[in-house]
Amino acid sequence: MSTTPIYGLMAEFDGPTELVHAAKAAYDAGYRKMDTYTPYPVEEAAEAIGVHHNRVALITLIGAMLGMIGGYMLQFWVSAVDYPVNVGGKPFHSWPAFIPVTFECAVLGASIASVLGMLIMNGLPQPYHPVFNLPRFAGASRDKFFLCIEAQDPKFRLSETRKFLEGFHPDDISEVPN
Amino acid sequence: MQGPDQLPPKGIRPPIIGPGQTFGTLTDRITGIVLTKHTPIFWFAIVGFALMLFGMLNTAVGYLLMKGTGIWGINIPVGWGFAIVNFVWWIGIGHAGTLISAILLLFKQSWRTSINRFAEAMTIFAVMQAGLFPLIHTGRPWLAVYWLFPYPNSMGVWPQFRSPLIWDVFAVSTYFTVSFLFWGIGLIPDFATLRDSAKSLMVRRIYGLFAMGWRGSARHWHRYETTYMLLAGLATPLVLSVHSVVSLDFAVSVVPGWHTTFFPPYFVAGAIYSGFAMVLLLAIPFRYLYGMQDFITLRHLQNAAKVMLATGMIVAYAYALEMFLGWYSHDKYELAMVHNRLHGPYAPYYFMLILCNIIIPQSLWLNKVRSTPWMLFLVAVVVNAGMWLERFVIVVMSLQRDFLPSSWGMYWFTKWDVMILVGTMGFFTLLFFLFIRFMPAISITEMRTLLPQAKVKE
Numbered sequence: 218m219s220t221t222p223i224y225g226l227m228a229e230f231d232g233p234t235e236l237v238h239a240a241k242a243a244y245d246a247g248y249r250k251m252d253t254y255t256p257y258p259v260e261e262a263a264e265a266i267g268v269h270h271n272r273v274a275l276i277t278l279i280g281a282m283l284g285m286i287g288g289y290m291l292q293f294w295v296s297a298v299d300y301p302v303n304v305g306g307k308p309f310h311s312w313p314a315f316i317p318v319t320f321e322c323a324v325l326g327a328s329i330a331s332v333l334g335m336l337i338m339n340g341l342p343q344p345y346h347p348v349f350n351l352p353r354f355a356g357a358s359r360d361k362f363f364l365c366i367e368a369q370d371p372k373f374r375l376s377e378t379r380k381f382l383e384g385f386h387p388d389d390i391s392e393v394p395n
Numbered sequence: 396m397q398g399p400d401q402l403p404p405k406g407i408r409p410p411i412i413g414p415g416q417t418f419g420t421l422t423d424r425i426t427g428i429v430l431t432k433h434t435p436i437f438w439f440a441i442v443g444f445a446l447m448l449f450g451m452l453n454t455a456v457g458y459l460l461m462k463g464t465g466i467w468g469i470n471i472p473v474g475w476g477f478a479i480v481n482f483v484w485w486i487g488i489g490h491a492g493t494l495i496s497a498i499l500l501l502f503k504q505s506w507r508t509s510i511n512r513f514a515e516a517m518t519i520f521a522v523m524q525a526g527l528f529p530l531i532h533t534g535r536p537w538l539a540v541y542w543l544f545p546y547p548n549s550m551g552v553w554p555q556f557r558s559p560l561i562w563d564v565f566a567v568s569t570y571f572t573v574s575f576l577f578w579g580i581g582l583i584p585d586f587a588t589l590r591d592s593a594k595s596l597m598v599r600r601i602y603g604l605f606a607m608g609w610r611g612s613a614r615h616w617h618r619y620e621t622t623y624m625l626l627a628g629l630a631t632p633l634v635l636s637v638h639s640v641v642s643l644d645f646a647v648s649v650v651p652g653w654h655t656t657f658f659p660p661y662f663v664a665g666a667i668y669s670g671f672a673m674v675l676l677l678a679i680p681f682r683y684l685y686g687m688q689d690f691i692t693l694r695h696l697q698n699a700a701k702v703m704l705a706t707g708m709i710v711a712y713a714y715a716l717e718m719f720l721g722w723y724s725h726d727k728y729e730l731a732m733v734h735n736r737l738h739g740p741y742a743p744y745y746f747m748l749i750l751c752n753i754i755i756p757q758s759l760w761l762n763k764v765r766s767t768p769w770m771l772f773l774v775a776v777v778v779n780a781g782m783w784l785e786r787f788v789i790v791v792m793s794l795q796r797d798f799l800p801s802s803w804g805m806y807w808f809t810k811w812d813v814m815i816l817v818g819t820m821g822f823f824t825l826l827f828f829l830f831i832r833f834m835p836a837i838s839i840t841e842m843r844t845l846l847p848q849a850k851v852k853e
Contacts (some may be wrong), residue, residue: 234851234852252612252614253613255611257843257844257849258620259613259616262851263613266613268614277625292556295545295553295556296553296555299551300552302555314556317562317566321562321569321633322565324573324629324633325569325572331626335580338618341583343608356591358590359422359588
């Protein structure tokens with residue numbers, strides 16, 4: 218594990234444009250272990266730090282398939298195998314009647330998988346994170362935009378990185394204690 | 396509190412967000428309702444009154460559980476009565492919430508942003524009221540578990556999956572779960588805002604718990620946005636399926652007046668109609684009491700009125716089609732059904748329904764009505780009453796006179812029926828005002844994206 222005393226360097230910006238500009242430049246300069254923190258989703262910021270794909274859609278699809286298959290198999294097994302009841306001479310495996318519940322189960326499986334998958338991949342709930350050690354970070358859920366270059370990045374040198382960030386004229390640069 | 400609504404000059408539509416807002420002012424205004432130390436007096440008055448009605452609901456349901464459903468007016472031939480009327484009415488009301496939060500999101504209708512949060516809350520609370528009715532209608536809800544849900548019980552008995560009533564159980568419970576998840580993940584970043592804005596440690600900790608450590612990381616937002624869009628995409632067919640399945644409870648039977656194929660679209664249109672009426676019923680007092688005219692502008696009210704007008708016309712078409720199909724079927728029972736609507740003992744209900752759902756809402760063609768909150772409020776009350784009457788007409792009038800005149804009968808509801816209906820309105824109001832007081836009633840995160848400064852400039 219890292220023995221660095223700090224988590225990273227946090228630069229605070231006033232608007233999304235400045236943040237995205239700095240994030241792009243940092244990525245071009247070779248920094249990789251970094252993140253931006255914004256009060257609302259800024260798509261360009263994610264692009265700038267090289268986040269292009271995620272696996273939420275795949276997990277949602279898997280959830281939908283499991284729900285669909287599970288829902289259908291449940292109805293098939295109940296109605297045709299374990300508890301066959303003759304209703305108006307219909308076949309026990311009367312599949313058109315099973316479609317509504319299959320559909321609902323697919324939607325249910327997909328939704329639960331999507332939400333749980335998103336939370337788990339995001340590592341939430343997370344009781345502690347170093348960025349909250351910074352009092353100014355409260356602005357990240359209000360009206361400020363942050364770029365944090367983490368100390369774990371191989372290119373990270375405290376003084377050089379600070380100088381690099383200063384080039385973008387942020388409102389503030391702070392060391393984030395670990 | 397803001398001044399009265401100013402109509403912009405002719406030809407210009409009112410903005411979807413008042414002028415001069417910044418990220419900071421917007422955050423303060425919305426969190427202010429929750430974090431204030433001075434809860435307004437009207438809040439206590441409304442919640443107090445709602446608690447009284449909630450108490451009445453508990454009394455009536457308690458008595459029902461002791462005595463059985465005989466205290467209601469239901470009997471043979473009308474075995475469904477108020478319980479199913481109210482169930483369909485409440486679940487229909489919920490539909491507008493999902494329409495606003497999911498379908499309008501997919502169509503990139505940015506005006507939905509300031510009303511989606513409380514419309515979603517409305518959905519969840521309305522579905523809760525709706526779910527209550529089939530449960531207590533079973534008379535013994537503690538036994539209903541094995542009637543409704545497939546679980547391996549010791550009797551080896553399973554539900555009947557060919558019945559729309561079981562489809563309904565799945566549709567409504569899925570609908571509730573998905574609506575709750577959608578609402579819940581929308582709230583996470585806003586809880587983080589409340590956590591960071593709160594002054595007291597206790598409040599910070601409580602909202603911090605619900606925020607789950609949200610910090611607005613770009614990687615988190617990226618996955619979050621994907622999930623949000625996917626849930627919207629999933630909720631869209633879901634909401635259409637729920638009221639379609641509810642309508643199949645009727646349409647799959649052979650009862651005259653119910654046995655038609657156009658019930659699903661007819662029910663979905665009616666659901667959205669009543670749901671938007673309920674959105675207006677909640678939004679107009681909310682924006683007035685909390686001075687939110689900058690966030691819920693005349694534009695929102697006008698748009699909601701237009702949706703009501705459009706769905707109201709579909710509903711009017713459906714009423715005409717009901718009559719037409721009765722005549723076109725050339726089936727004497729269907730013809731008798733049409734005759735019964737116009738001349739039977741419940742004809743006044745039918746003509747009231749036409750007045751409330753078709754005639755009075757035509758006033759929405761006038762820009763003056765669409766732009767005057769109190770007039771819209773009155774129309775919304777009338778439409779909600781009309782939609783309740785519609786379900787009454789469908790449920791009661793078809794059952795009371797079906798095939799054999801010897802088995803015809805009348806349905807008289809009792810005071811317990813009325814107490815439970817009014818009680819659920821109280822319960823709904825109670826939940827809604829608790830929500831307004833303790834959760835951000837407008838999505839702060841999404842409102843920020845509406846500001847011009849939220850865009851990244853090249």
